[in-house]
Amino acid sequence: MTAPAFKSSYALLMVDSPLRSAAFYRELLGLEPIEAQATFALFALETGLMFGLWSKHTAEPAPGAPAGGVEIGFKVANAAAVDAAYGKWLETRDVRVAQTPVNLDFGRTFVMLDPDGHRLRVFSTPE
Structure with a gap:
């Protein structure tokens, strides 16, 4: 059995406040988030990488x-x-x-x- 070909397409950071972090990254990257909620925000970078911000208070499993x-x-x-x-x-x-x-x-x-x-x-x- 051959291993599946994995392609990195997603990066996720655990943050205190996704909306606050989304505002920070909007300014830093010059991009608008494609989703911005109280518990999660998401950016689509030019490289195709999806960059997410998830509330460390609601993430499952909780970050360690x-x-x-x-x-x-x-x-x-x-x-x-x-x-x-x-x-x-x-x-x-x-x-x-x-x-x-x-x-x-x-x-x-x-x-x-x-x-x-x-x-x-x-x-x-x-x-």
Whole structure:
């Protein structure tokens, strides 16, 4: 028996308030959610990835770990795009800087934290 071909199509974060988080990500990503309820919000990203925000108070089963143990990565075209994204994201309400733009082994990057402490990494690989 062969294993099914899995294709990543969905990312879900457990958050305190999906509506508050949806407002944050609307501003950060420049996208409108395709669904926004008190317990769940959903964005359709250009890559085809569905990005959901589920209330940690109503999720089943309840989450067992705090935020910050996983990163959501956003790859951009080049180092200049990393720096531009950093400037734009600094204008976003409720964003916290975890790492300013820096060159690491894999390329240029920075990390911000959302209102719940989830890590959001913007990066580019060497040109």
